[in-house]
Amino acid sequence: MDYKAYLFDFDYTLANSEKGIVMCFQHVFERNGFKGIEEDAIKKTIGLTLEEAFMLLTGIKDRETVAGYRKQYVEKSDEVMVANTKLFPEALPMLRKLKKQGVKTGIISTKYRYRIESTIRLYGMDELIDLVIGGEDVETAKPSPEGVWKALDRLKCGREETLYIGDSLVDARTAQNAGVHFAAVTTGTTTAADFETVPHVSVMENLSELVK
Known part of the structure; x- marks a missing residue:
């Protein structure tokens, strides 16, 4: 057709974009003390909103906390995403x-x-x-x-x-x-x-x- x-x-x-996306998530996780979140788990969230991805990966449902993670992600993304x-x-x-x-x-x-x-x-x-x-x-x-x-x-x-x-x-x-x-x-x-x-x-x- x-x-x-x-x-x-x-x-x-x-x-x-997975290299840049993984870098940004790992930046947020390291900054906030999260351990053991695998790259493959991050990659499987690609396509979700950042809020949905952070909730899924961290188990945190508080929207204010998640909004803070999204802000940190976007700041890092401004630095690294397009190049990656x-x-x-x-x-x-x-x-x-x-x-x-x-x-x-x-x-x-x-x-x-x-x-x-x-x-x-x-x-x-x-x-x-x-x-x-x-x-x-x-x-x-x-x-x-x-x-x-x-x-x-x-x-x-x-x-x-x-x-x-x-x-x-x-x-x-x-x-x-x-x-x-x-x-x-x-x-x-x-x-x-x-x-x-x-x-x-x-x-x-x-x-x-x-x-x-």
Whole structure:
């Protein structure tokens, strides 16, 4: 099926930010005396909001405390994140092919928009991405459909004309809640078998399969 709009998650879908993300979490954990939180556990929270990730990893539910951790994370992230974010090699060729087809493209992420835009500028992707909706642009994070619906409104595209591409079950549920089609990519920590439990049009090993 041909789509008029292709919307992407960011972390583990278009780019690998895990090095920077792990560094930021470890910085907060060391600063606050947490021990024994494994890297793999951190990686499995990528795609959640920072608040959700800190609650899951530390077991702390007090929102004021968690907000303090998020602030420390963001401060460290301002220093290290963009330099430690690498686009997957298939991302730029895939986006160029999509733009040649005349379709609309966007990014819907829990990551801050300004951080994603810094990466877009770094890789010269400005003309390949029509819009970015980050965590600060919505009232409710994924799997809420809010970000997707905002994108469709701005791109003037219908739900049936739109494909959302992501690496996690949260992304799959976001697409389902928004009423758009979903394509999974296994470049994150979610396996092809995991995606069999949710509606999808395809499960891809990497983004090059999107434009075959």
